[in-house]
Amino acid sequence: MKNDKRQAKWILLLAAVMTLLVAGGWAFFTKFEGTAPVVRIDPPFSAVGTERAFVVEAEDAGSGLRSLNVSLVQGEKTVVLLGRRFDAAEGKGQVRETLRLAVGDHGLTEGAAMLRVESRDRSWRHWGKGNPARIEQTVRIDTRAPVLQVLSEPLNINQGGCGLVIFRSSEPCPVSGVTVGDTFYPAQSGLYEDPLILASFVALAYNQGKGTPVAVSAEDEAGNQTRIGLNHFIRPKQWRQDTLQISDGFLATVLPALTGQIGDVAGLPPVEQFLKINRDLRKANYERLVEVTRTSDNQLHWHDGFVRLPAAANRAMFADQRVYRYQGQEIDHQVHMGVDLASLAASPVPAGNRGRVVFAENLGIYGLTVVLDHGFGLFSMYSHLSQIDVQAGEMVERGALLGRTGTTGLAGGDHLHYGMMVGATFINPIEWWDDHWIKDNVTDKIAGVGAPQKTGD
Numbered sequence: 001m002k003n004d005k006r007q008a009k010w011i012l013l014l015a016a017v018m019t020l021l022v023a024g025g026w027a028f029f030t031k032f033e034g035t036a037p038v039v040r041i042d043p044p045f046s047a048v049g050t051e052r053a054f055v056v057e058a059e060d061a062g063s064g065l066r067s068l069n070v071s072l073v074q075g076e077k078t079v080v081l082l083g084r085r086f087d088a089a090e091g092k093g094q095v096r097e098t099l100r101l102a103v104g105d106h107g108l109t110e111g112a113a114m115l116r117v118e119s120r121d122r123s124w125r126h127w128g129k130g131n132p133a134r135i136e137q138t139v140r141i142d143t144r145a146p147v148l149q150v151l152s153e154p155l156n157i158n159q160g161g162c163g164l165v166i167f168r169s170s171e172p173c174p175v176s177g178v179t180v181g182d183t184f185y186p187a188q189s190g191l192y193e194d195p196l197i198l199a200s201f202v203a204l205a206y207n208q209g210k211g212t213p214v215a216v217s218a219e220d221e222a223g224n225q226t227r228i229g230l231n232h233f234i235r236p237k238q239w240r241q242d243t244l245q246i247s248d249g250f251l252a253t254v255l256p257a258l259t260g261q262i263g264d265v266a267g268l269p270p271v272e273q274f275l276k277i278n279r280d281l282r283k284a285n286y287e288r289l290v291e292v293t294r295t296s297d298n299q300l301h302w303h304d305g306f307v308r309l310p311a312a313a314n315r316a317m318f319a320d321q322r323v324y325r326y327q328g329q330e331i332d333h334q335v336h337m338g339v340d341l342a343s344l345a346a347s348p349v350p351a352g353n354r355g356r357v358v359f360a361e362n363l364g365i366y367g368l369t370v371v372l373d374h375g376f377g378l379f380s381m382y383s384h385l386s387q388i389d390v391q392a393g394e395m396v397e398r399g400a401l402l403g404r405t406g407t408t409g410l411a412g413g414d415h416l417h418y419g420m421m422v423g424a425t426f427i428n429p430i431e432w433w434d435d436h437w438i439k440d441n442v443t444d445k446i447a448g449v450g451a452p453q454k455t456g457d
């Protein structure tokens, strides 16, 4: 009996200890959880102009959020942008606060300041204050817009032609460039030793005539913008009219290779299939070129005049206004955005100039196509090839073999469709076959700035 009593006592004691251990473990792992909240600034930034909106996100997967504080400290001054405490329910899940910092309202001055984000969770750790999370980052207060100085001579530009604009910004700017009409041509440094000197080739599209505005602009890290009109002179051009007779024989030759790229059109008459290719596939192929030409090297890869396909006759010119006729009816209208050069079948195609291959594959109506990046937004394009002898990524020298002429894509006979682009705008290649034009509009302009040029490449 005595023994049984003692045993019962021990069992009770053991049960109490076990309960305490379980409760302690539960408290340790939940109430005393040791994972700090996650805080984030979106978008991240390192400079503030006159005003900036941003979002602060905080989340605590363990015990939930207890507090979130955001402040900006400059010298002795502390500007509280947010001070929030959360109850148990509010602290669960993600908290997003949109904050607006207006530099003028708080008497902040130009220069460095410290942005501080602090959050604590509801853990019992740290003597009951919770696990801390903190972001501290330096932000520069800069309310001054960049000052832009145009260094190149006034822009004389042909309709459908190209020009070069060189300017200097008083400070580094993540976005800068030249806007022609509605088209933006990003500028890059790298042409001169001074990294604040920026350059960009610009284009006047075939359909942008006299009166097209041209402006130089830049936006600094803090979001301050400057935009100034650019002195320019536009020489208008007339484009040729051209009629293309579409025959059943032509359709029978070109359609089989192209219909697979425009969805299910098997039930449509051949001329309808052709129209889908000439309109929709042409548009889709152009969108691909927009992607290909979105970035350009900040080096002038090329030198001297561009090489034209040797011993070749011009078959079609840049910006020819093409009317398509079928069985006596006018069925379509398109603009020819390059020069067609015809020589012997399967003629070797030389690179117009030194450049980097950025595209070497099939491109719908253009057939087998190579695109070269010559730097600062200038590209050349070689289409309807029967064979490609280069690969994307490689550098090719002026005159190097890119492939051979052919009839791939929407081509009636063996020829090279030679195109040139500034960004995604097609330009007239004849300027780049003309040494005088290049000297007056590009090389003399670069030298005329008088700043030391970057060497290399």
Ligand SMILES: [Zn+2]
Residues within 6 Å of the ligand: 316, 336, 338, 339, 340, 416, 417, 418
């Ligand atoms: Zn062509």
